[in-house]
Amino acid sequence: MGIIERRGEIMNLLHGSGGVLGNMHFTLDGSDDPSNVLNLMALDAYVSGAQPHAVVRALDMVADDVDLIPEGGSLVRSISGASFLQLVTGDDWTLRTQRWRDGSGQAVVTAVTRERAEEIAAYLTDRTGSVEEVGEDKVDMGFWYRSARGPFRSTRSISAPRWPEIERNYSSSAGSALGKLMATQASDVAGRLVLFHGPPGTGKTTALRALAREWAPWCQVDTVLDPEAFFADPSYLMEVIIGSEMDLVLDADLNPDEPRRGHWRLMVLEDCDELIRGEAKEASGQSLARLLNLTDGLLGQGREIMVAITTNERLDRLHPAVVRPGRCLAQIEVGALSALESSDWLGGDPVREPMTLAELYARRGGTDPTTTEAPIPQQQIGQYL
Incomplete structure (x- = not known):
């Protein structure tokens, strides 16, 4: 409003002398x-x-x-x-x-x-909200994005498998590392960054969904849908950090009889190649610095927050500051299954070279992308129709 008058009682309240706030008087101007x-x-x-x-x-x-x-x-x-x-x-x-x-x-x-x-x-x-209830095969996940009126968080119940159900979808090395990560508890957290790197179609997103379910008792998992804007805008970043903390505190106060999930939060950023590759500092300005500050800098101090990033880049192409020792809780290459592992996954069908999870599902479904179809026979050119 243009001018708000409350009979001087606001000043009394600010100075600690108490008083009753009521019978508000206000004036309107052309901006109202x-x-x-x-x-x-x-x-x-x-x-x-x-x-x-x-x-x-x-x-x-x-x-x-x-x-x-x-x-x-x-x-x-x-x-x-x-x-x-x-x-x-x-x-x-x-x-x-x-x-x-x-x-x-x-x-x-x-x-x-x-x-x-x-x-x-x-x-x-x-x-309001979704009528779908969280079942045994689902987990609640938050989704952050910047709308026209500022940062907004939407909650969805997503399908999330148990880790033992999908373990065979990963190579022996990746499966072993992922298994240790799935078993991590709040007291085991050392680094604040979880990094999954590897080619497309290897199951990185599926592993994150399983992680959200395995960590559900002690960690809230949120996905940031616009990571470029998230790290480019300090107000967006702070709103997400502080807003999420308030949501957890409020939820604990309103539901004291329900098991508490804990204070830990995992922010998921998918396909952030530009943010963490070697030339990220020059390409994205302060975004990389804010990411690192959130994981183990002043911004992250006193906050139980982790960041999970997926990227298709090779490890040797990532910025050294991202992969330095001590920063990552887990740094896992999620690659293709070997020919032997792929053959075992297919139930014994012969496989000559490594295959990604997407290729394995395609082959089992009858749409093997590695199969070369016979060329279409050459037709003689006829008259116009």
Whole structure:
């Protein structure tokens, strides 16, 4: 708003002398719009102290036709535009909801008690998001991206195999290293960087999904969909780091009876060749420096956070600072299976040379990319049709 007056009570509060904040007075100028008014009205009971407890929730996958008015609530204001806002009040609570065109949203609830605020918030989260429940073969994974209004995190339940189910998909050397990584516990973490390198089609992403499931009891795994923007924009980077920490703390407070996942987080960055190859410092400016700072620099101090990177580059083409001793918790080459391992994977079919996992699945499915098809017979040129 242009000027907000609260009868001098804000200054008293800032100086620690207490006071009651209520009966807000404000003036409007040409820069204000209806959303400013709605936002102030939503906070009136909170400012006055009538509803001293507030809960903020991010909403995921909000359908256009979903009703976000809890039982007993009355719609006070609504705004339609780039987003849809509603102000709803009940006997002892106030709710402001906002939904954007991409299906995401936010809810701010104030109430006379924390329990009442959580009850209203739970009503909203139950009516939004995916209806799919996490099964035994799935794990919750977060997905970060920068939207038009800033960093946003969406949660999805993804299919994730157990490591013993897919171990034979990897060569003996890669399988041994991956097995040790899968068995890692929070107390075993030394380095903060997990690096999977190798040619396309060797199963790096599948291994990460299995890792998310094996580490689920103590580590939250999030994927950054736009890693270039993530490291190029300090505000995006800090929002993800601090925002994720707050989500974990809030989840622990709201669900004290559920097993805690722990404070560790793993940020997954896929196909980041440009970020970590030898000439990355010149090509991507400060992005490489911020990555290294996050893993073991000042930015990473005091935070239980790891970074997992997949790349198609060979190890000798990566920046020396990335692969130096002590930085990596695991540095694993995920390559093709040998001819003998490939033959065993196919159930004894003869194989003459190493094959990637993608090639093995293609061959088993009848679309072997290594098979050369017979050329099409040459046809004589006829008359025009």
